Amino acid sequence: MTSPASQTLGRSGGPKQSLRGKSSRGSILADRAATTVLWGTGVLVLAILGSIIAHFALAAWGVVSPGFILGDPSSSALGGILPVLWNSIYMLVLTMLIAVPVGVLGGIYMSEYAGDNAVTTAIRFAEEAISSVPSIVVGLFGLILFVDDAHWGFTALAGALALTFFNLPLMTRLSEQALRAVPQDERSASLALGATKWQTIRHVVLPLAIPGLITGVILTAGRVFGEAAVLLFTSGIGTPPHYNFANFDLTSPASPWSPFRPATTLSVYIYKLNSEGLGAFKNQIVDGSAAILIAMVLLFNLGARLVGRVLTRRLTAA
Amino acid sequence: MAQMTTATRLTGLRAAPGFRQRLDIPRRVVFLAAVSMVAIVVLLMGFIAWQGVQLFVKDGVGLGAIVSPTWNPLADGGPEFGFLPFITATVCVTGVALLISTPLSVGLALFLSEVAPNWAKAIVQPSLEIFVGIPSVVWGWLGLTVLVPFLASSFGGQIVISLPVVGTVFSAPGFLTGFSWLAGSLVLSIMVLPTITSVSYDAFRAVPQEIRTGSLALGTTRWQTIRHLLIPSALSGVLTAVVLGMTRAAGEALAVQMVIGNSPTMPAAITQPLTTLTSQITLDMGNTVFGEPWQDALWTMSLLLLVISISSVVLVRVINKRRMGS
Numbered sequence: 336m337t338s339p340a341s342q343t344l345g346r347s348g349g350p351k352q353s354l355r356g357k358s359s360r361g362s363i364l365a366d367r368a369a370t371t372v373l374w375g376t377g378v379l380v381l382a383i384l385g386s387i388i389a390h391f392a393l394a395a396w397g398v399v400s401p402g403f404i405l406g407d408p409s410s411s412a413l414g415g416i417l418p419v420l421w422n423s424i425y426m427l428v429l430t431m432l433i434a435v436p437v438g439v440l441g442g443i444y445m446s447e448y449a450g451d452n453a454v455t456t457a458i459r460f461a462e463e464a465i466s467s468v469p470s471i472v473v474g475l476f477g478l479i480l481f482v483d484d485a486h487w488g489f490t491a492l493a494g495a496l497a498l499t500f501f502n503l504p505l506m507t508r509l510s511e512q513a514l515r516a517v518p519q520d521e522r523s524a525s526l527a528l529g530a531t532k533w534q535t536i537r538h539v540v541l542p543l544a545i546p547g548l549i550t551g552v553i554l555t556a557g558r559v560f561g562e563a564a565v566l567l568f569t570s571g572i573g574t575p576p577h578y579n580f581a582n583f584d585l586t587s588p589a590s591p592w593s594p595f596r597p598a599t600t601l602s603v604y605i606y607k608l609n610s611e612g613l614g615a616f617k618n619q620i621v622d623g624s625a626a627i628l629i630a631m632v633l634l635f636n637l638g639a640r641l642v643g644r645v646l647t648r649r650l651t652a653a
Numbered sequence: 654m655a656q657m658t659t660a661t662r663l664t665g666l667r668a669a670p671g672f673r674q675r676l677d678i679p680r681r682v683v684f685l686a687a688v689s690m691v692a693i694v695v696l697l698m699g700f701i702a703w704q705g706v707q708l709f710v711k712d713g714v715g716l717g718a719i720v721s722p723t724w725n726p727l728a729d730g731g732p733e734f735g736f737l738p739f740i741t742a743t744v745c746v747t748g749v750a751l752l753i754s755t756p757l758s759v760g761l762a763l764f765l766s767e768v769a770p771n772w773a774k775a776i777v778q779p780s781l782e783i784f785v786g787i788p789s790v791v792w793g794w795l796g797l798t799v800l801v802p803f804l805a806s807s808f809g810g811q812i813v814i815s816l817p818v819v820g821t822v823f824s825a826p827g828f829l830t831g832f833s834w835l836a837g838s839l840v841l842s843i844m845v846l847p848t849i850t851s852v853s854y855d856a857f858r859a860v861p862q863e864i865r866t867g868s869l870a871l872g873t874t875r876w877q878t879i880r881h882l883l884i885p886s887a888l889s890g891v892l893t894a895v896v897l898g899m900t901r902a903a904g905e906a907l908a909v910q911m912v913i914g915n916s917p918t919m920p921a922a923i924t925q926p927l928t929t930l931t932s933q934i935t936l937d938m939g940n941t942v943f944g945e946p947w948q949d950a951l952w953t954m955s956l957l958l959l960v961i962s963i964s965s966v967v968l969v970r971v972i973n974k975r976r977m978g979s
Contacts, residue, residue: 366874373768376760377777383843384780387787387795440686448680454688460966461690467897467962468697469904471931472955475938476697479704483943500693507687533679561788564906568938605790606907609797618798625791632786636779 388629395626398619404627407577413616416624418575421591422491422598423560426570429495429594430559434506435552441503442510447536462504470564473501477569491598494570501565506555513547514540546646550639557635561628563602571597572607601628698959705956708734708949718950719957724917726947734950738917740957742927745920746834746909747902750841755895757842758849762894763879765850766857785847793911796840801912805831812924825922832914835923840908845898852897856890857883889972896972900965904958906931930954 398413406415449455465473477497481487517540525535541548575598578591588596599607605624608617708714714734721735765774805828814823828835860883868878884891914926915936928936934951941948 362874362877366876369876369879370768373760373764376757377764377769377773379757380761380777380784380846381780384784390795390799437686437689440683441690442687444680444683444687448683449687457691458687460970461694463966463969464694464963465690465697467900467904467966469906469931469958469962471904471906471934472701472958472962473697475934475952475955476700478938479700480696500697503690503693507690533677536679557786561786561791563788563790564935567907567935572939602788602790605794606911609790609794609911621794622798625794628788628791632788633783636783636786640779 391622391626391629394622398623399626403623408574409577414614414620416601416604416620416627418578418591419599419601419604419624420627421578422570422575423600423602425591426491426495426498426566426598426600427556427560429491430498430502431552431556433495434499434502434555434559437499438503438506438551438555439510439548441507442512442514443536443541445507445511446514447532447540462507465500465504470501470562471567473497474565474568476500477565482569487595489569489571489573489597490595491570492594494566494598494600495594497565497569498559498562501562502555502559505558506551509551509554510544510548513544513551516547517543546643549646550643553635553639553642557632557639560631560635561602563600563606566600566603567606570603571599572603573597573599574607575599698963701952701956701959704949704952705959706953708946708953712946712949714946714950718953722919726950732946734946734953736930736950736954736957738919739928739930739933739954741920742834742913743903743929743931743961746837746841746913746927746929747899749834749838749923750845750902751895751899753838754842754845754849754898758846758894758898759853759891761846761850762853762857762891763883765854767875767879767883781847781850784843789844789905789908790911792840792844793908796836796908796912800839801831801836803831804828804833804836808924825924828924830914830926832912832926833924834913834920834927837909837913837927837929838923840912841902841905844905844908845902848901849894849898852894853887853891856887856894859890860886889975892972893969896965896969900962903929903961904931906935910935930958934958 402411403413403415404420405417407417408414408419445455445458449458474497477493477500481493481496482489485493487493521539521543522535525539526532530538576589579589580591582590583592584590585593586595587593590596601624605621605628608614608621608624614620708718709716718734719736719740721733722737723733723735724738726732726734761777765777769777808828810827812823812825812827813821815821864882864886865878868882869875873881909929910932913928913932915928915932916926917928917933918925920927934954937947937951941951
């Protein structure tokens with residue numbers, strides 16, 4: 336009876352006899368059972384993730400090839416995904432071009448200027464509200480605002496703006512966290528040397544926050560890349576035509592560089608094939624596309640970690 | 654104002670602020686960026702609310718539609734827009750998803766904060782981040798190609814669970830096709846797992862270390878400490894986590910639409926196909942014309958979703974305020 340008790344207390348080397356007397360054998364058994372169950376949850380999550388990655392690796396075997404990644408949907412029986420992959424990257428860049436500046440500037444306000452007042456409360460509430468609004472509703476908002484009322488039709492720009500709305504709270508919050516992590520002493524030192532508040536932010540706080548900011552950008556990018564519900568009714572759900580990448584005429588709806596054209600992304604394409612596709616190779620195409628999406632997600636994640644680590648080391652060593 | 658300027662000048666520390674400094678353009682710019690989110694929320698609520706009430710204002714449908722169980726936009730005797738099947742389905746599918754996910758997620762959060770050695774944390778935490786990153790269409794596709802066929806082939810017939818003395822405790826018709834309430838709930842339970850886990854984890858971490866050491870010093874086991882001290886102290890944080898998970902589950906559209914079977918009926922058995930608010934909007938929005946009553950009904954559904962999500966934000970605030978207060 337005494338030895339299990341001391342085992343449970345382990346390294347802390349507590350009393351040899353439990354204070355709870357009679358019930359201790361039961362409570363020690365319960366403790367062991369609970370520990371086993373809690374370890375089980377950890378193992379289960381790893382097992383699920385491992386089997387998902389293995390599933391898609393197997394499913395994509397024999398499907399994903401250079402021809403699949405760089406081909407048009409109509410190029411062969413299996414088809415390729417180049418136009419939708421291009422659209423995913425295009426939408427990502429377009430969205431981040433808008434969301435990163437606005438998000439970082441908003442983060443600067445929340446970290447450096449915001450006082451404890453009603454306006455700050457309203458901004459915080461808006462931040463939480465947008466984060467909790469279903470993505471499909473944000474997509475519908477984009478549908479009325481840009482597609483219908485502004486008469487843009489289904490366009491890449493409408494999709495990118497809707498994605499910006501959806502991800503702005505995340506970008507702002509991550510920027511705010513990165514900026515808040517900069518020690519207060521750095522600001523005091525800069526201000527004591529006579530720098531203005533903005534000079535301090537611009538030349539002291541922002542550079543020190545860069546690793547955190549970049550991690551924030553990459554995490555947001557990962558979410559933008561996989562999003563589909565926001566885009567269904569804003570950037571469209573058609574099968575993209577063959578893109579002529581030499582067409583740099585931004586006003587032409589046929590140019591893959593133009594923001595005023597429908598742009599079906601990889602995620603939306605998966606949904607589209609699933610909802611209407613009856614082709615012989617539908618399952619293979621979707622498996623291959625899903626595998627590429629997951630690979631990109633892994634890349635974004637690893638990238639965020641790596642960049643954050645390298646930049647932190649470089650900046651702190653300097 | 655003028656006096657103050659003179660005073661500052663007299664101290665000699667800083668010259669009177671010039672026009673540009675008083676204007677403080679950087680402050681205005683960053684303020685605009687932050688406050689743009691308020692503008693987005695106000696616009697979004699305004700537009701969705703305006704579109705959402707058209708069904709009642711313009712099309713003359715009675716407010717009773719919200720609790721009517723019949724959905725048939727193409728009925729011969731005029732369209733019938735009853736929202737009850739979608740509302741109950743959303744509640745049921747989300748509820749079962751949370752029943753599955755909450756114990757698992759809270760267990761995982763406890764594992765990470767109380768049990769796991771550093772090497773295990775270093776594996777599980779990044780894995781959870783990858784979970785968050787997997788797009789919803791991929792979850793839906795997995796559900797469609799793995800889970801749905803599995804349910805159909807393994808539990809296709811009548812499902813009866815009997816106990817020796819009590820007799821039949823559960824009986825339900827089997828999964829005909831596999832597209833079902835349960836399939837939707839299972840897919841959602843995995844999708845909300847990282848949300849509930851990370852928020853509960855923060856709540857457990859926020860409990861001061863002294864409480865743990867104090868309790869262990871009294872001779873309690875780790876599990877007794879968790880059960881009698883950690884879980885009660887972190888309860889409001891765990892509740893917040895569950896509400897956030899609920900919001901995410903109720904608002905998820907594509908993954909659910911792919912596995913739930915899309916049948917606008919009242920939920921009766923966990924094996925039957927259903928349609929949630931989100932899945933019906935996803936399915937019908939592309940097939941309807943702007944301004945027709947059918948599409949107005951879909952806007953009303955999105956207004957309902959918006960109301961659900963905004964209420965949950967308020968709910969989380971109330972829960973947290975109580976925690977701060979006590």
